[in-house]
Amino acid sequence: MTKTCMVTGASGFLGRAVVQRLGVDRHVHGVAFRQADRFAALDLRNPDEVAAYLRAHRPDAVVHLAAYRDPDFCEEHRDETWALNVRPLESFCEWLPPEVPLLFVSSDYVFDGNRPPFKEDDPVCPINVYGESKAAAERVVLQRPGATVLRVPLLVGAAASVETSGFIAQMWQAVREKTPRVEDHVIVRFPTWIRDVAEGIAFLLDHRASGCFHLSSLRGATRYEWMREFAELVGESADHLSPSTEIVPRRAARPLNSQLNSDRLRSIGFEHLTDFREVMRQVLAGFSVPLP
Ligand SMILES: NC(=O)c1ccc[n+]([C@@H]2O[C@H](COP(=O)([O-])OP(=O)(O)OC[C@H]3O[C@@H](n4cnc5c(N)ncnc54)[C@H](OP(=O)(O)O)[C@@H]3O)[C@@H](O)[C@H]2O)c1
Numbered sequence: 635m636t637k638t639c640m641v642t643g644a645s646g647f648l649g650r651a652v653v654q655r656l657g658v659d660r661h662v663h664g665v666a667f668r669q670a671d672r673f674a675a676l677d678l679r680n681p682d683e684v685a686a687y688l689r690a691h692r693p694d695a696v697v698h699l700a701a702y703r704d705p706d707f708c709e710e711h712r713d714e715t716w717a718l719n720v721r722p723l724e725s726f727c728e729w730l731p732p733e734v735p736l737l738f739v740s741s742d743y744v745f746d747g748n749r750p751p752f753k754e755d756d757p758v759c760p761i762n763v764y765g766e767s768k769a770a771a772e773r774v775v776l777q778r779p780g781a782t783v784l785r786v787p788l789l790v791g792a793a794a795s796v797e798t799s800g801f802i803a804q805m806w807q808a809v810r811e812k813t814p815r816v817e818d819h820v821i822v823r824f825p826t827w828i829r830d831v832a833e834g835i836a837f838l839l840d841h842r843a844s845g846c847f848h849l850s851s852l853r854g855a856t857r858y859e860w861m862r863e864f865a866e867l868v869g870e871s872a873d874h875l876s877p878s879t880e881i882v883p884r885r886a887a888r889p890l891n892s893q894l895n896s897d898r899l900r901s902i903g904f905e906h907l908t909d910f911r912e913v914m915r916q917v918l919a920g921f922s923v924p925l926p
Contacts, residue, residue: 636661639839640691642678642722643699645669647800648739648789648828652697655832656839663691667700678722685729695735695839696726701768705743705886708764719767723774727781736778737838739831742787742824742850744769747889750822754785754846754898762886776846782838783846784831785894790910791828792917801825802917805864812874817858819877822891825860826851827913830906837904848894851907860910867914869926 637660643649644664653664664673665687676687678700701719702708708715726736743765744758758769775781793799796806808815826849834849855863858877865872881888896907908916918925 637694638663638691639695639697640665640687640693641697641699642676643701644673646699647791647793648831649699650793651791651828651832652699652835655829655836656697658836660695663693665700678725679717681721681725681728684722684725688726688729693734696730696737697835697839698722698726698736698738701739703741703764705762705764705888706884708767709762709886712763715763715767716770719764720771720774723771727774727778732779735780735782735839735842735844736775737782737784737835738771738775739835740772740783740785741765741768742785742892742894743889744772744785745889745892747821747892750891750893751895752848752892753895754848761889764886765889772846780842780844782844784834784838785846785848786831787824787826787850787892787894789828789831790825790913790917792920796918796921796923799917801860802864802914805861805914808861808875809865809868809870809872812871814874814876816876816878817856817861818882819856819858819879820881820890821888822854822856822893823860824850824852824854824893825910825913827906827908827910830908833906834899834904837899841902843902847899848896849899849904849907850894850896851910851913852896853909854891854893863911864914867911867925868918868923 645666665676666673
């Protein structure tokens with residue numbers, strides 16, 4: 635019989651890719667909150683709603699993606715952040731039968747970024763509220779026997795249009811506008827394809843792999859360097875972009891280099907770690923952007 639899998643955050647950037655991938659060989663029960671046109675509406679901050687949903691649907695597995703993920707928002711809304719980023723895990727651990735796999739997507743922001751690359755067993759040391767909330771959620775999840783935590787860094791991929799596709803949209807705009815601008819040349823980022831993460835989630839569920847895993851692309855660069863590479867790929871000049879070697883002050887501090895070591899996942903046979911240049915190429919091709 636085909637297994638059913640509940641996916642929270644199904645309407646989100648990663649959620650849409652995960653629903654599509656898991657839908658290949660499972661019945662997916664996607665849940666969302668405000669954008670619940672295609673999905674069931676469920677406020678995960680309400681434990682009674684979560685319990686009622688689980689009683690009614692009895693999923694064979696749960697993939698939990700929903701979260702506030704803007705570090706600046708989280709920094710100023712600690713209680714609200716905890717209500718969505720941590721409490722639903724407590725509800726899942728309380729209400730899910732022990733044999734049902736629970737997979738939680740966490741973040742490289744559980745690390746301070748000072749001594750990369752980080753392995754799964756390195757002590758967590760978040761430097762902002764978002765990272766603290768993800769680390770707290772991990773502690774809840776990992777108390778449950780058989781549960782899985784998958785940490786990922788900055789995610790990239792295609793949304794509905796180039797203009798709404800996250801980091802690729804920002805590069806697209808910055809490179810085409812030709813307005814002089816300064817781009818960060820301090821923080822090293824490892825943009826990782828949402829399709830690879832969706833593949834990783836399917837892989838971990840298929841292998842019933844439990845514990846903590848990292849999934850990250852292998853080549854890191856600063857935002858300024860990625861912008862230059864993007865410009866070269868689309869045949870545009872990047873002369874209007876200049877590097878900033880000063881850390882731009884933001885509400886939430888950012889780790890300087892939170893590179894995740896993905897060897898544990900690779901050692902059990904996972905191979906989908908697509909280089910960001912290839913992701914850019916495929917995303918632009920998907921939107922029929924002509925490349926030189
Ligand atoms: N994006 C990244 O670069 C990145 C990097 C590292 C880790 N992550 C982690 O990956 C996961 C997915 O991130 P994402 O980028 O896909 O996030 P996203 O696009 O911001 O999506 C967030 C999801 O959470 C849902 N949600 C919000 N409030 C809710 C509530 N009260 N009850 C139920 N659902 C609610 C949203 O539903 P509606 O839109 O329908 O309201 C949406 O589906 C998160 O756990 C995030 O921490 C993301």
